[in-house]
Amino acid sequence: MIALSCLVASGCREKQTDSPSIATASVAPVMRGDLSSTLTVAGEFQPYQEVELHAKVSGYVRRINVDIGDRVRSGQVIATLEVPELNAQVAGSEAEVRHSQSEISRAQSGVALVEANHAALHAAYTRLAEAARMRPGLVAEQELDDARAKDQDAEAKVSVAKAALEAAQEQLGISKADHQRLTAMQDYSVVTAPFAGVVTMRYADVGSLIQAGTASNTQSMPVVKLAQSDLLRLRMPVPEENVPFIKIGGDVRIKLQATGKVISGKIVRFTRELTTSTRTMLAEVDVPNPDLSLSTGMTAETTIVLQERKNVLTVPSNAVLEGDGQAYVLALDTGNKVAKLPVRLGIQGSDRVEIIQGLAEHQQVIVSGQSNYQPGQVVQPKLATIGMSKQGGDQ
Template sequence: MRKQCSLMLAIGLALPAVVGVTACSSRAKNMQADAAEIPSATVAAVTRETITHTLNLAGQFQPYQVVDVHAKVSGYIKHIYVDIGDKVRQGQVLAVLEVPELDAQLKGTVAEVAHSKDEITRAQHELSRAQAEHSALHADYLRLKQASAAQPGLIAEQELDDAQSKDLAAEAQVDAAKAALAAADQQSEVAGADNERISDMNAYTRVTAPFDGVVIWRDADTGALIQAGTTSDIQTLPVVKLSQSDMLRLRLPVPEDAVQFIHEGAPVQVRVDAVGRTLTGKIVRFTRDVSLATRTMETEIDVENKDLSLAPGMYANATLELERKDNVLTVPLQAVVKNGDQASLLVVDRQNHVQPRNIQLGLQGSMLAEVTNGLNEGDRVITGGQAKYQPGETVKPLLQQVSTNDTDTEQGNGGE
């Protein structure tokens, strides 16, 4: 009887402990089930980054200036000192022409100048003689006139009239001598101008370089007859073709939709694969005119080429920076949901609840988008699978790292 009571007492004491263990196990399973039901969500923080929009274009180098060098006078090539590929300096003699008739004209003008100077000397002497004669005759007339006035009747009227006539005639001779001297001066100026003109024409027998450059073609040889390149009705042959290659123009066809971003001074990265060079330039000029045929605007970049390592005609790939936004609020593009013109996304608040948010976008890159309104720095946004989440739903955020800078590169016509 005593053994039965002890057994029943032990069973009574053990039963509550078993019930307690069972209850704890059930609560743990419920908590694990609740945790398993909370979905995870990949989120990214709203940060301030830099977004750049660039445009890649293929361009071609052109000489800064290129010109056919003609002779201004007709003649035979006496000497030619350059050939293709030669580097020349401004003012350097490229060729010398032989023009015999021009030499004769020059000698004639020199003689005419000398003759005109002699004529001036003769006219000056004639003027001096006429002035001296007039001075003597005028003095004689004045003395006779004074004597006649002092003693009337002393000097015959006829003698007085003859003296006055000679005085006036001598005065006229002085005026004529002055006119002859002026005519001689004018003739000397004409002869000097003619001599200067012929001398200038004679100087054109020496064909010189108008600027520093490279001879890219030679059209004349020694003994060839060269026509003067001053008449438009004759197809004259140039002596050489000269290219200024120490400075090149890189011409780029900018598409119509990018014209609004083109401005002088904009930086351009240039890659020349033919010589393995990368350089930095700036937009110097553009046509401000869109071609109807290609819908592009010609834009030029000046590139220094002192060592002539770049050749006109080479191709280059250029990267133009169209837009750049620094220190702006950004979100990953995959976080943005667009519905027409409206953009929205899902934000996870501090309590890990999902909240829809309408936003306004600015510049968009390849991975990031600028947010101009609707978000604050540090907000967390869901970056994928937005359709799986409901407003107010609790989620377990998984933070994703995003790029700190983003460059969106657009390929233009001919870009690689």
């Protein structure tokens, strides 16, 4: 009897031991916070301006004042060319100007002379004509005709002299224009910096023959390459799907690959055109570099803020699943029973997702091993640490 009782008791204990235990589920609460979606791409520093300086006239380098790495100011003389034939042409044009001025003086004297002669002949004719009118027959008709002809001839000579003076004045204008052109060309024998920057390459030395860089089909050798490096352009390729979110003034986080230093910037321009080979669009950030600590060609890891949301509902990214084209989560009700809830998503942060519709604040969602749970199943929630240190995405 005692043995039977023990057997019954043992069977009861075994039955109690075989009863299923409640599964544990890692959960996280639906929380409000600020969220941002970002894009991380590699950027490269480029000069704000860069140009290869050519000479506009052909000549030999007489003096070059800079070398690679030198900082120059705007208007500083970079190199001076020796152009003997151009100097001779300038001297010739100066002589031509002086000759034209002499011709004008001579023509002016000629005008004064013929005008004086015309005045005398015109006065003589006038007196004879008046005497013939007052006393007919006093002056012979032949004498009056000769006086009239001389007066008209003198008047014509005045017109010719004035025309010659105008021609001399026009020639002076031509001579001055030619002299101005040659003087301007002579000024081009001095190569100056168009902006403040750094000499990044030197192509010529003293004595080098430099061809005039006046035509696109002339393979002329530049003197130096000049780059504005106190302000750099950071260029970033933006994939096609992210282009609609790029805007002027957008925030960018810049991590320098060489030093690890992190700086902040804003998008100041973008091309508004996709490169067909890469399907990307270039965006630029201007980065001040007054001490030239950054060099062109350096790279940086850039994080572009595409979208931002304030005080929105968020869940950890791994809480969201996809099925039949619909996003959903496994959430717990007040009795810790699992429910499959469809949700409408907003922006995606680095580790959290915006929930536009489908959940309420403080609801608990399962964040791992969702395939182990079925809707209607009762679970033991265990608060996960994932996503708890941040209130939302990339901050």
